[in-house]
Amino acid sequence: MDIINIAMNLIDEDTDQPRYQFDEESLQELMNSINELGLLSPIKVRTMPNGRYTIIYGNRRYKASRMLNRPTIPCIVSTVTDEMEIYLEQIAENLTREGFSPIEEAEAFHKLLNDPKFSSSTKYLSSKLGKPEAYIKHKCDLLKFGNSIKKLVVSGTEIRKDRLTEDQLMPLKDLPIEHRDPLALIVARDELAVSDVKKIARLFKDNGITAGTKDKLLYKSGRDLVETWSVYEQNKAERAKLKEPKEPKEPKETKESKESKESKESKVDVATTEMDDNSAKAINSQAKAQSESMAVADLTRESAKSYPSQTTIEGKLQQLLTSLPSPNPLPPEIMYSSEELIISNPEGFMNDVDKLINSLERHLVDWRKLRELAMAKTKV
Secondary structure: OOEEEEEHHHEEOOOOOOOOOOOHHHHHHHHHHHHHHOOOOOEEEEEOOOOOEEEEEOHHHHHHHHHOOOOEEEEEEEOOOOHHHHHHHHHHHHHOOOOOOHHHHHHHHHHHHHOOOOOOOHHHHHHHHOOOHHHHHHHHHHHHOOHHHHOOEOOOOOOOOOOEOHHHHHHHOOOOHHHHHHHHHHHHHHOOOHHHHHHHHHHHHOOOOOHHHHHHHOOOOHHHHHHHHHHHHHHHHHHHHHHOOOOOOOOOOOHHHHHHHHHHHHHHHHHHOOOOHHHHHHHHHHHHHHHHHHHHHHHHHHHHHHOOOOOOHHHHHHHHHHHOOOOOOOOHHHHOOHHHOOOOOHHHHHHHHHHHHHHHHHHHHHHHHHHHHHHHHHHO
């Protein structure tokens, strides 16, 4: 493999090459390296009919050398003329280089699969580039997103503000475009973890939520969307639990069967007991008295434990806390859409809601005042 120095003014960049994004900062670093150490790897070019050369790979090295005003650059000259072979070589070379973005890679695969000049297949590309077919299809899925989203996609898995990784985008790829791209912007802005993006995607794929409700959910932040998913899943699980068939109850004893059973037990007792009537009555009377005494004592203890004295403010507080149910958020489809709110008696419903709000507000006034008094007392 011969390496020759070719004049910079005889070399042209390939405008059809897969890589077109060049980070200015990394290009400056490469220029400094070439200035200090020289060009460690030659670029590869092919000859053109007009006597000039076109770059196959090494555009960054060519750009950095031109910025340093170097007159020549070391080159490997290729005699290959097949466009497919040249393009595959360009992709293979860039796959090993830092900075080849996932979108550039996806566009290169898409071009090979759909451009009439190539008309390749996923299977062929997989064999030539050493990449699984699923890998190629996965990259092409990135092209479903709009240009504003593509510009945010970066290599790697590090989550950064206003940037998107492939892993963050993939859960959203099958959503309608009116939800897909806005959600991608939310994910980038709020730096959401991949696990959270998957939850949000499941929320927007749920057919139980109307399109109108989903549109309104797009005004939420990423964290709020994850919380909405959590509440929705919880409510859905509770509704499913209520629909589960209950176990059949055992048939109750009829009066006749109960009397028959008691008669049989009585006969057995009479046949088997040998104690005289007087001693049996005495024993039963004593056992009954002890049982009643113990029951009264237990009841007294439980009552004292469960119901604190209502004469103390602590007792009133405990009674109120015990009577109030735990918060149970309503489903998002009801909270964000009046269409989903089905009420059989609107007037009665509004009256009940007003009563509830008035009652809660009166409680709040009293207990806020008591809290202020208690705080003032602790400071004394």
